[in-house]
Amino acid sequence: MNSNIDSLPLIEPGRLMLNIPVPMRDGINLSADIWLPPSTQGNGPWPALLLRTIYDNQEARYIGWVREFTNRGYAVIMQDCRGRGDSDGEWIPYVCELYDGYDTHEWIGKQDWCDGNLGTFGLSYPGFTQTLPATLRSKYLKAVAPIASQQDNYGHHRVNGVIHHNVAFAFLNMLGRSMQYESLKHFDQDTFFFELPIDTAMEKVSNTHPYYKGVMEHEQYDEWWSSYSLRDKYHEMAIPSLFITGWFDSLSNENFKLFNGWTKKAKTEDARSKTKLIIGPWSHQIAPWGRVPMGKNGEYADRTFGKQALSDVIEMHMHWYDQRLKGIDTGVDEEAPIKLFVMGKNTWRDEYEWPLERTEWTKFYLSSAGNAVDGGGGLHPEIKTSDRTSDSFIYDPGNPVPSLGSQYQTYDFCGPHDRSHIQRRPDVLTFTTDVLTEDMEITGPISATIWASSDAKDTDFTATLTDLEPDGKAIALCEGIVRARFRNGTENPQMMVPGEIYKFEIDMWNTSNSFIKGHRIRIEISSSNFPRYNRNLNSGNPIASDIDITLANQTVYHGIQYPSYINLPVIPKR
Numbered sequence: 149m150n151s152n153i154d155s156l157p158l159i160e161p162g163r164l165m166l167n168i169p170v171p172m173r174d175g176i177n178l179s180a181d182i183w184l185p186p187s188t189q190g191n192g193p194w195p196a197l198l199l200r201t202i203y204d205n206q207e208a209r210y211i212g213w214v215r216e217f218t219n220r221g222y223a224v225i226m227q228d229c230r231g232r233g234d235s236d237g238e239w240i241p242y243v244c245e246l247y248d249g250y251d252t253h254e255w256i257g258k259q260d261w262c263d264g265n266l267g268t269f270g271l272s273y274p275g276f277t278q279t280l281p282a283t284l285r286s287k288y289l290k291a292v293a294p295i296a297s298q299q300d301n302y303g304h305h306r307v308n309g310v311i312h313h314n315v316a317f318a319f320l321n322m323l324g325r326s327m328q329y330e331s332l333k334h335f336d337q338d339t340f341f342f343e344l345p346i347d348t349a350m351e352k353v354s355n356t357h358p359y360y361k362g363v364m365e366h367e368q369y370d371e372w373w374s375s376y377s378l379r380d381k382y383h384e385m386a387i388p389s390l391f392i393t394g395w396f397d398s399l400s401n402e403n404f405k406l407f408n409g410w411t412k413k414a415k416t417e418d419a420r421s422k423t424k425l426i427i428g429p430w431s432h433q434i435a436p437w438g439r440v441p442m443g444k445n446g447e448y449a450d451r452t453f454g455k456q457a458l459s460d461v462i463e464m465h466m467h468w469y470d471q472r473l474k475g476i477d478t479g480v481d482e483e484a485p486i487k488l489f490v491m492g493k494n495t496w497r498d499e500y501e502w503p504l505e506r507t508e509w510t511k512f513y514l515s516s517a518g519n520a521v522d523g524g525g526g527l528h529p530e531i532k533t534s535d536r537t538s539d540s541f542i543y544d545p546g547n548p549v550p551s552l553g554s555q556y557q558t559y560d561f562c563g564p565h566d567r568s569h570i571q572r573r574p575d576v577l578t579f580t581t582d583v584l585t586e587d588m589e590i591t592g593p594i595s596a597t598i599w600a601s602s603d604a605k606d607t608d609f610t611a612t613l614t615d616l617e618p619d620g621k622a623i624a625l626c627e628g629i630v631r632a633r634f635r636n637g638t639e640n641p642q643m644m645v646p647g648e649i650y651k652f653e654i655d656m657w658n659t660s661n662s663f664i665k666g667h668r669i670r671i672e673i674s675s676s677n678f679p680r681y682n683r684n685l686n687s688g689n690p691i692a693s694d695i696d697i698t699l700a701n702q703t704v705y706h707g708i709q710y711p712s713y714i715n716l717p718v719i720p721k722r
Contacts, residue, residue, distance in 0.1 A: 153212045160186060163218075167234050170227065172251045179234035180227040180252075181205055184261055185218045193263035195473035196223040196256050197465075199270045200249060200277040202232045202239065203327055209439065213269070216462045222469070223261055227252060229277065232325055239325075241359040242276065242301065242376045249281025257288030264288055265473040269465060271295040271437050272399070279406070280376060283384035291472035293390040293465055296432055298402035299409065300377035302369045308655060309367055309634040309641075310608070311691070312398075313341065313682040314557055319360045320353060341679035347692035364692040368638045378406070382413035388422035390468045392437075392461075394430025395491065395626075396564065398557035401657045403427075404502055404593075411485065422481060425502075426464065427660070428489045429453045431555070431562040436461040440559055446494075449553070450621055451564040454494045490589065491564075491625075492615070492662030503592040508720055511713040512669065514579045514598075514706040520673075523571065525579035527669060527714070537707040541575045541674070543607065543700045545683045548676035549576060553624025554612065555657060556680045566621040567614055571672055577704060580616060580670040588663045592717030594626055594656035598673065599710035601650065604700035605643040605688030606633045610677045611654045613714070615661060616668040628656035629681050633688075643688050649705060656714075671714050673704055 163184040169177035185194055197217055199210060205226035214224045230248050231239030256262050266288040268278040275297025282292055298304045305312050317337055321328050335353070343349035347364040350356040366372045374380070389410055393403040407425040414420045434440045434448060436459050446453035470476040484498030515532035516525040520539040526532065551558075553565030571578045596611040612627040630652045633641040644650060663669055676683055682691065686698040706712045 153208060153215060156215050159183070163187075170252055170255050172230075172237075172248055176230060176235075176237040178227055178230060178236070178248065178252065180225050182261075183214050183218050183224040183226070185221050185223065189218075189221045192223070192261045194221055194223045194261065195265040195267070195469070196225060196262045197469065198225045198227065198252065198256060198266060198268045199274055200227045200229055200245070200252065200268075201270060201274045202229045202241075202322065203273070205233060209437075213462060217465070220466055221474075225252075225256055242280070245277045246280050246284070246376065249277055250284040250286055253281065253286035253289050257286065262288075265290050267469050267473050268292045269295075272297070272432065279378060279389070282387060282389075283378075283381045285384065285386050289387060291387050291389065291469065293392070293468055294406075295392045295437055295461075296394070296397050296399045296403070297391070297406065298399050299379055299405040300373060301363075302373040302377070303402055303405065304399060305363045306367070306369075306373075306638075307681065308628075308630055309638040310629050310631050311346070311363065311682040313346070313679045314551075315363070316341070316346070316350060316360065319357045320350065323354050323357055344695045345693045346682055367641070367691075378409065382409040383415055385410060385414040385419050386416045388419050388424070388472070390464070391423070391425045392464060393426075394428050394432075394435050395489070395659055396429070396431035396434075396553075396555055396562050398432050398555045398562070400427070400555055404658055407486075408502060424468075424480070424483070424485055424487070426459075426487045428459055429457050429491050429564075432557055433559050434563060436464075449563040450566040450623055451491070453489070453491065456494060456496060457489065488591070488660050490591065490660045490662055492664055493587075493589075503717055504719060506720060507592055507717045510716050510718045512581065512671075512716060514671075514704070514712040514714075516579065516706070520577040520579060520704075521574055523578050523580070525577060527579045527581040527671060531708055531711055533708060535707070537710065538703050538705045539577050540701065540703045541577060543575055543675035543686070543702050545676070545685050545697045548678035548683050549573060549610070549674045551677050551680035554627045564623045564625070567612065567624050567672070568620055568622040571614075571622055571670075575674055577673040578670055579673070581668050584663055584665055584667055584669075586665050588669070589661070589719040590663065590669075590716050591660040591719045593658050594628075594714070594716065596628070596654040596656060596671065596673075596712075596714045598652045598654060598712045599649055599705040600652060601647055601703045601705070602632070602644060602686075602700050603646045604686035604698060605646065606631070606684060607644070607686050607700045607702065608632065608675050608681075608684040609652050609654065609702075610674050611656055611714070612672045612677075613656060613659065614670045614672065615663055616670045618666050622670055625661055626657045626659045627677065628654040629677055630654045631684060649710065669716075675700065675702055
């Protein structure tokens, strides 16, 4: 892709139409810019590609994509969602995209420049604007290609019931009809995240968006969330999807839900068998589609993934849509449904299901001599009986463990960052294997089972998987969190009895990493990951309105009676 769109030739007269009104069923008009292929591609009609966005349909990144798509013989429609940009109406996040998307599909399919074949593209929210209206099955919509999208927002904004706290800053960006990027560059967001109570923190900056209020109020998965969720709508999907995400994407976990839902439950065999998933060593923005590129040799944070990590997002789409919309045999239908990047080895590999059928699920048990807070904890495939049976630390919500690496959404701090300095904190326990004598590949969902107690009525426990390199760097791979009151599910919140020992299951999402000979596997256990997730103040009060910071004395148990462990998907050598 030409990185300098200013150097591209000017658009011919009649090939660019700006602010074209697209009528919705309720009389509202949504604004769309229509880009037609150059005269070298004939006079149409052409297959069409649609982007529906709440951000900016004039964004330079997407304009670069548009120029490439049109040069390849596609008409492209760039539409502002309802209540955003130049479109009329009021923006109701997510919910309004169902019928607005379908009505737009129908309008495009009837235009004389469209040959009746429509696909969609876009990242994040523009990913969701593709999947939700697909359930209504416009006859013109033949395929979708969402990048870093989600099944629903309960899994994104309420991770196991815990508030994905830095999402708050995203809503500050979207309080008007246009984005607030430039103004908020001058805003002290670090201080903002510490504001209490969190349900009204935004009001110190601006009016709180109604959607943000809803995120605060709805702790459980209820009608407010399900009204636009896909989890019960896969049976309505009749077309295939190309899902694209990264191991360090803040929405990566949602993409595995989408892929499995689509391939197992979709309405048609075509949709089930032809849906694909691509997962690279990327994040939400540091990726082939991102505002921040990787280095020329695939450098990203504290790792280098090689030139093979520098995939071409335009070619991903053309390989997909030339087959789906033009009927050109690109070979995509014969390819494996999953293409994943194995970090460490830094190679691409084809797979056929998730999790992988050949996975050898292996428990590595926590142990220590009571010095895990000093890096003395061990990880072993068998339970150690000679060591002490617990480790303790104090969790202070006023000084939480900072978010760094893994699937954190913020540009500068997501990805394969070295967490070794964080692991030296007195409120972080670390448990590490012996030095590996051969490579060990871990590919699949990661989880931890932790036995723990606290002197608080409510608290959090976190777990992070890291690759400990010989030079001491602890590279973040994936992580998870559990809120004590939701240990039995968000539908059945229960406070803890101080001092009582409970079992906590921590979903740590997914990864694919080959731990190279000479490396070690390390898990860290703590009680905060901030500001990725909101702080638990340990008081037991309602989270959204809580202002009472309370210290919590935490104890993590291990050994025969309380066998805490991390469950790793070990992939045997072929």
